[in-house]
Amino acid sequence: MTAHPVAPNTPDAELLEDYSENSYPAMIFNRAKASAFMDRTELNYEELPLKTFPNLVLLTRKDNAKSQKSLQATEDSLGWILNTSGTTGKPKQVGLSHHFMYMAGQDDLVSHRMTEDDTVLIVMPMFHINAQELIIVSTLMSSGRIVVAPKFSASQFWNWIKDNDCTWTSVVPTIVSILLKNENSLASFSPNHKLRFVRCASAMLPIDRNREFGQRFGVPILEGYGMTESCSQCTLNPLDAMKLGSVGKPYGSEVKILDGNRMTSEAGIKGEIVIRGPHVITYYLEPNPDSFKDGWLLTGDLGYFDEDGYLWLNGRRKNVINRGGEKINPTVIENAIGGLDYVKNIAAVALPDDIYGEIVAAAVILQPDVKANEQVKQAIIAHCQKHLIRYECPEEIYFVDNFPLNPTNKIMRPQLSQILIQQKLVRKSQVVERMLSEA
Incomplete structure (x- = not known):
């Protein structure tokens, strides 16, 4: 038997697609996840009454006994x-x-x-x-x-x-x-x-x-x-x-x-x-x-x-920011800003730019007792100017409540960049509206 562990918060659609591609002979889910497979008539549905996990369901293919090959496990078996x-x-x-x-x-x-x-x-x-x-x-x-x-x-x-x-x-x-x-x-x-x-x-x-x-x-x-x-x-x-x-x-x-x-x-x-x-x-x-x-x-x-x-x-390698030919490592920026007491977490990502191709943007999660405002933003900018090379300093700073994370809690940077791009568009529209109202 070869086991394929998956994250418990994997979307149902992704689990169904995975099963369709691989036709697993057996799967174990909780009842909520198993319900996504209820209309698959080729599967047997059996509850597993374990004391530690009382809500588990075993799904097995009905044709598994007929198609199962007799294989001897070896050192090279998965x-x-x-x-x-x-x-x-x-x-x-x-x-x-x-x-x-x-x-x-x-x-x-x-x-x-x-x-x-x-x-x-x-x-x-x-x-x-x-x-x-x-x-x-x-x-x-x-x-x-x-x-x-x-x-x-x-x-x-x-x-x-x-x-x-x-x-x-x-x-x-x-x-x-x-x-x-x-x-x-x-x-x-x-x-x-x-x-x-x-x-x-x-x-x-x-x-x-x-x-x-x-x-x-x-x-x-x-x-x-x-x-x-x-x-x-x-x-x-x-x-x-x-x-x-x-x-x-x-x-x-x-x-x-x-x-x-x-x-x-x-x-x-x-x-x-x-x-x-x-x-x-x-x-x-x-x-x-x-x-x-x-x-x-x-x-x-x-x-x-x-x-x-x-x-x-x-x-x-894929996270390196290319600002007009200058290759910038996000970790350098994250180490500089992450050392501030009022910063809970920070991620530096690239945003598209018409002149430089890419610019540096910093997404910052503040400590719960710190309020996001212009004063805090200017303090971060001043700190970066003191501790970073000029082209490494973030040109855009955004305060966010959380980061898009994968199941192992790693930041999904492409998705974060898209979130910041949307925030940048909102900022621009707000500036235009303010200029029009003042005019």
Whole structure:
């Protein structure tokens, strides 16, 4: 059996389309999601009375028994099919074999120094590679203990850690920010815990947030770099030699920088990160040949190595803003503005421009007690002028309540750009109306 976990908030139409394309022999949903398949006469409908999840439904194809082939599982059989994040386009389907899962689990186990005495708290979604591989498989291999939270809760997080004697957990940068800012989180924190580290991945964590978390809670954040296509991590900060802000050194896989047509690990060379190894895919389930070069996977992430062999991330290739030929990394802008106390979150994206082709726009979510006004906007502009190169400074600043996020809470930047374009059009119409009224 090959499992294909999907996000619980996946739209019904998308689930139906997925089923039509793949004809899965069996599917498990809650009753609400299963109801979308009620008119499919080729499916059997059976409720699963589990104590932990009482509302599950098993859907099976009626012709499955006749068409089912007798297959012997091997090391190369697929254990999972997982979707990529799809922040810059349609998610790709990644097939991960049992061999990949074993090799990656071994690397995770050893690099994090897991033992049978460890207890890990899962707050990450179960359809994500982080929870399935980095946490579950490696912990099963170490004979450790797993505690599963229903979902992330800032007010419950530290209680879960303390009450279950958790020794580590894995989060994303958004959770780090919430734990630092949420009053319920801060109020429930107690230094009487057993955390060895907090693992953070899936997106870039600003250095200031990393440092603040360690100082406030007395727990180091362990950053690494990996992706669904590598069945978890490719690099990790060594526990006894961490470099704040970097994602560590290659572990269990080869990592290079694409410089023109050559792959290099020379210090200071910036370019696209490429990977290969015993747990890195060599093809997608749907043909995508442009994602590979000479046996290496082109990750789409930008980065460079320092003199000590540590990898530093430098944004996404598709997210780079091209302002009149000047290539601008959104992360630089996000780090500058994100350090302001009154800013809860910020994303820098490109907006189309008749003169420069693209300009920099900043979408800012303020802290709940801060009111969006012209004074705050001017303060952000002044801060950028002091800390950024002139062409990196945002030419448009928008205050928003939230960002469009994918199921793993990564910002969907193309959609965010479209939202800001609409806001820009509204601004222009308001200016025209005001000029006409004054005339």
